[in-house]
Amino acid sequence: xxxxxxxxxxxxxxxxxxxxICHALHSLGHKNIEEVSVGKRILLEVKGQDKEAxxxxxxxxxxxxxxxxxxxxxxxxx
Amino acid sequence: xxxxxxxxxxxxxxxxxxxxICHALHSLGHKNIEEVSVGKRILLEVKGQDKEAxxxxxxxxxxxxxxxxxxxxxxxxx
Numbered sequence: 001x002x003x004x005x006x007x008x009x010x011x012x013x014x015x016x017x018x019x020x021i022c023h024a025l026h027s028l029g030h031k032n033i034e035e036v037s038v039g040k041r042i043l044l045e046v047k048g049q050d051k052e053a054x055x056x057x058x059x060x061x062x063x064x065x066x067x068x069x070x071x072x073x074x075x076x077x078x
Numbered sequence: 079x080x081x082x083x084x085x086x087x088x089x090x091x092x093x094x095x096x097x098x099i100c101h102a103l104h105s106l107g108h109k110n111i112e113e114v115s116v117g118k119r120i121l122l123e124v125k126g127q128d129k130e131a132x133x134x135x136x137x138x139x140x141x142x143x144x145x146x147x148x149x150x151x152x153x154x155x156x
Binding site for chain 2: 006008018021024025028030032033034035036037038039040041042043044045046047048057061064065066
């Protein structure tokens with residue numbers, strides 16, 4: 001089963017990467033860009049079919065490894 | 079308007095980051111993980127309402143800055 005995890009910075013946490021991309025896009029002439037935020041998209045191929053159990057396990061993986069829960073939020077999509 | 083861009087490695091391109099995460103998850107006891115692939119998820123806040131024009135412009139941004147089109151594919155979602 002394929003599981004998608006989206007990891008993004010929490011609101012209010014500074015996003016230097018997003019700011020840098022925004023400035024670069026402006027310098028390339030894309031003046032209508034108001035804000036850019038950058039996150040991670042992680043695809044997991046997981047053995048098994050029990051959606052509930054897999055979702056719970058992937059959330060535990062997010063807590064321990066995939067996301068820095070102090071500054072990041074995560075979303076698990078099956 | 080908010081536009082989501084997903085940038086991921088092309089099939090066949092080595093994903094050392096994904097491999098490292100996979101090994102780490104296995105060492106944490108998550109043996110049912112078969113494969114991990116890591117990509118970027120970029121959210122753009124764009125002025126304007128013309129979906130077609132915005133999609134075309136964001137695809138051009140992907141070509142020039144947001145993705146390394148030699149080794150990465152991208153997907154634009156409005």
